[in-house]
Amino acid sequence: MSRDRVNDLIRFYQTLSQIEMRVGGKRRLSECDGRMDWPQRGIYFFFETGEMRTGTGSGPRVVRVGTHSLTTASKTTLWNRLSQHKGTSAGGGNHRGSIFRLLIGDALVGRFPEAACSAWGRGSSATSDVRAHERELEARVSAYVGAMPFLWLAIMDEPGPASLRGFIERNAIALLSNFERPFVDPPSGDWLGWLCSRVRVRQSGLWNNDHVDERYDPSFLDIMAELSAG
Numbered sequence: 001m002s003r004d005r006v007n008d009l010i011r012f013y014q015t016l017s018q019i020e021m022r023v024g025g026k027r028r029l030s031e032c033d034g035r036m037d038w039p040q041r042g043i044y045f046f047f048e049t050g051e052m053r054t055g056t057g058s059g060p061r062v063v064r065v066g067t068h069s070l071t072t073a074s075k076t077t078l079w080n081r082l083s084q085h086k087g088t089s090a091g092g093g094n095h096r097g098s099i100f101r102l103l104i105g106d107a108l109v110g111r112f113p114e115a116a117c118s119a120w121g122r123g124s125s126a127t128s129d130v131r132a133h134e135r136e137l138e139a140r141v142s143a144y145v146g147a148m149p150f151l152w153l154a155i156m157d158e159p160g161p162a163s164l165r166g167f168i169e170r171n172a173i174a175l176l177s178n179f180e181r182p183f184v185d186p187p188s189g190d191w192l193g194w195l196c197s198r199v200r201v202r203q204s205g206l207w208n209n210d211h212v213d214e215r216y217d218p219s220f221l222d223i224m225a226e227l228s229a230g
Helices: 003-023 078-086 099-111 128-146 164-176 199-204 219-228
Strands: 042-046 064-066 149-154
Touching: 003 149, 003 164, 003 219, 042 078, 042 164, 064 164, 078 099, 078 128, 078 149, 099 128, 149 219, 164 219
Parallel strands: none
Antiparallel strands: 042 064, 042 149
8 A cells, every 4th residue: 555645645635625625524415406506617526425444544435537528629617517417407417428327327326226227327318118118227327426425626727638736636535445456445335336336346346447448647636736826
């Protein structure tokens, strides 16, 4: 186990504590809407009930990091992206527009096999009949994701692959990931992610598929700390 990585994780969570104080506490998507005070652009950090840190201190561990607008033409706002993860006001959703929803749904089938959908995760669109078949699983995903606490950090940079948001996102994921390395803050034995078919989710301990196998640049922690201080 790398002491540098453990110390960097401790620093990462210290910065998240500063962010939490600044924004007034974690929120849950089930309690959020677009009328709330959201920055136009930012990065988000999701937690999960029962998932606690065991190697870097106390408190909940981050289980997903994400952002938005990483292409120059994208006009997606932070709330636009969060709302895609949340789903619809009726409790449904579209996992084809949210890899987060896709991964959660994939794992939920392990707990609720009666909700399995053969077309889950296939294609970028679906017919009305397919969507009707997926409705129960989408609703379960919305309930699960909606209960997950999260924090956000405003970063008002321009959309594009070289954005500061993208830099912090991929390095935070790489720092948190346990993929093909000794586990630090491992998932609990009951973590839903163990049921996911994606090996990158199971081995990383995160609801992320990209960047989990990368090395992190510790300089992102300086930038993140500076941003969190305003």
